Amino acid sequence: MLILNCPYCGRDKDETELTAGGEAHLKRFGPGSSDQDFEGYLFGRANPKGLHFERWRCAAGCGKWFHAARCTATLEIFGTYKAQTLEPPQVIKDAITAKRPGWSWRNFS
């Protein structure tokens, strides 16, 4: 059971009040991109055992999409942050570094 704090309404939301939105920080490859990039954008998803960045929607709540950094193995939550960003904010990175020194995920570390 996950409890995530929604950065928009500030409430601790139970997993049953949220909608999972899959991997966060995807870069869109649309018309004009190579087949390989487009295929990767559509289907290429990380499925790590450990640190992961995910999108969640505060469905039975304020209705906003936000991002969460958590560990898929221990269900530990490193933090949640607003979705209007291209990469995790420094406080989230610091929180992960404190628990998982030397971490890396996609292009972030």
Next chain:
Amino acid sequence: MSDREFQGYVNVKQDTGQIMFTLRADLSSTKIKAAMKLATGVAVPKRGSCQVVAGCALAWMSPDELLVMAPFAQAEKLRASLDAALSEQHVLLEDVSDARAKFILSGTHVREVLAKLAPMDTHPEKLPVGSFTRTRFAQVAGAVFLEQDDLISVICFRSVQDYVYALFCDAASYGSEVLVRE
């Protein structure tokens, strides 16, 4: 709709005398804040709370949504003043009175009845008096306004009002107390 009422260890009563407007706007804008204060006499509430002045309530639904509630008698006047105050602003204002239902729960143990149905922490530290929050009641979405320690307003869609009424009556029925200690 009817003003039905159930008396258990918490009282559940439907309140059909409310008009409700949904306002979609940028709530961080000072112009919107000033316009709402001018139209309703109520200050735009802080995140996760509800402000009530003379029966008119402004509830924080999300960073860009407010719920305006007032007695039916004020409906026309309120609509006119909202239209006038917001005419120059980029907003969406809709009368949702017929799309919503409101129930009033009263009794010492309202927090417990709420905790039975919503996956939220109802402890006074997490949900102080004045809190307004959206959540779910069993299977359906809804909102909660903690008016006083023994008085809660519950708002849901009208299409599920019978379900929500039955839920709360069941949760409030005598014999189903969990932590009640005399």
